[in-house]
Amino acid sequence: MASAPKMRIKNPKYSSSSPVRTLSSIEPPLSLLPSKAEIFKLVAVVSIAVSVAIACNYVVTFFNRQPKPFCDSDAEFDYHLSDICDSCPSHGICTEGKLECMSGYRRYGRSCLEDGDINEMAKNLAKKVESRACESYSQYLCKGVGKVWVQGDEIWNNMDKDNATYLYAKQKAMDIVGNLLETRHTGTGIKELKCPDLLVESYKPLSCSIRLWLWEQALFLVPCCVLLMGFGLMLQRVRRRHYLSVRAEELYEQVCDILEETALTSRSVNGEGEPWIVASWLRDHILTPKERRDPLLWKKVEDLVQEDSRLDRYPKMLKGEPKIVWEWQVEGPLRSSGKKSKANINKRKSNEESNLGSNQDLRRLKPRELLKC
Template sequence: MTKPRVSASTSTAPSEWISLKEQLIQFAAIVGIAAFVAFTGITLIEWQKRESLPFCDYYASESCIPCPENARCSGKNMECLFGFTKHGKRCLRDQKIRKAIEAIDELIIEKFCGNYSLSLCKWTGPKQLTVFEIAQFVEHSELDKVLGIDSENFKLVKEEGQDAAIKRLNTRKNSQGLLELYCPIQLVEYYKPYRCRAWEWMLSYRNILLISCPLVFLAVVILSKAYLKQKISKRAEQLYIQVCQTLEAKSQNNMTGGETWVVASHLRDHLLTLNERKNGTVWYKVEQMVRRDSRIDQYPKLVKGESKVVWEWQGIMKRLIAK
């Protein structure tokens, strides 16, 4: 019996397919690398070419680069205008100058619109200003010293700050041909002083205030008196406890033959503060508590030739002995 023959083509086909696949991958990698190198080289050449081009002074073309905004160009040289700092091929606003311009702008708006709102609240204040008056106001404000800018640069900062403020205001020419500035209503409301806001609020709710204010005042008076009464009562209770402790301790002198009583006025001056002595209300309540206490006996006594009211602690044992 003869064995079947295996074809040579069937055994070599898979290896040939793998070899072809590897060749395709290698070819694709080579093409990709070549494309990347070519793209990078072209980009660098274009960048170098563009860097070597001069700036356009007055017009733009393929042989020059347009001069950036806020810059002054001459050939390959670029100089940023005042208030701007060079960042590569751009001129960006200098932070210190920007803050100075914003400060001048805000000062003008706040001063003018704040004063204008006063006139709406029946107080004195200009309703309009001229450009000259604004310039005078900024000139006398001495902002150059506050902002730390030299006088040469402050002139340009002042002009830009004034221009920024004028753009936010309404303008019109008067009969004399001068440009007058008016504050828009939205800025008037924003910069209106608190005293003006309070005055407007009181006028709007005057009927309610006429009714509620006396009621609020009466409630405050009643609550104040109630709080004061409670405070006096609490203080009187504290003093009454101290009086009882003092008299009870004094009664221990009975065993040694010492004085067992205390002059009421002396005890008062010892326990009360200076303000409480002037008022007398607190001690009056203490005296009422002493009168209602059966453990304390009060009677007149001649002390150093003067008649004094003295208090003496009776206690339970002393009352039993007396009986």
């Protein structure tokens, strides 16, 4: 009997479809791996967390860190390059790692700064000492009282106080005064102060400064004043001479007009009138009261009258008293009706109010009435 053919069973290992099914069963699903956006978010979160952790660690370390102590001021070891302690700041005193500032300085942080209140106090003290010394010197220069050199201890003792702040301010003020004022030591070791000459000028009163300046410049000012006075006197003399000359000529013109008119009037009335006029009467009529007190003015008028050949001067007895009379000697008028002299008279009337009334009366005065005066 023939046997049935055996069927060959295929090995799944060599099957054509088995590798595909095997690879697909091994690969993970696509939703298992994160996307690029998720990766970026993860990196950002991790970075922020690390930064916050570092910052918190720095803050905790900073606040928990103890400051380094200060190196002792009297230590011989050089701590400037050491990490064990900080060097002691200027104007500070360091002991056992602690800092204390010197007098006149205050602590600001880990340094010592100058105290502004002490500086102001020192300036005020120095100003008081300066005023005391300069006022004493200025009184000596102006009134002869006071002192040139003032004892420093005498001034400071009046302002002594016991607190440490004042003592330090006083020490600083003494340094300022030493640079500002002149100092010297007496034989007994006492320190004296003197205000400089340039500074004492600001403490002198104005009247004293002027008086001292005049005294210092006396050798120069006296000759100048003498020259000015001489020049003023010479100028005054020249002006007076000019005034006397001009005024005498004006009065001379008036005298000529009056004498000429008197002579013509006396001839026109059949010789009844007098052709002459008493010189003193004529003087009192044409001169103002102020001009009468100046004898030189009328003396110049008399000189002009004496030099004029048309006028005659001779003595005459009137009422038992000798008088000098003036008379116009020319027959007929030789002047142009006295126009020029009248114009001068009118001009003089307007300039001198005191002479206005007498000049107007004189122009209207008749020869006979003038003789009655």
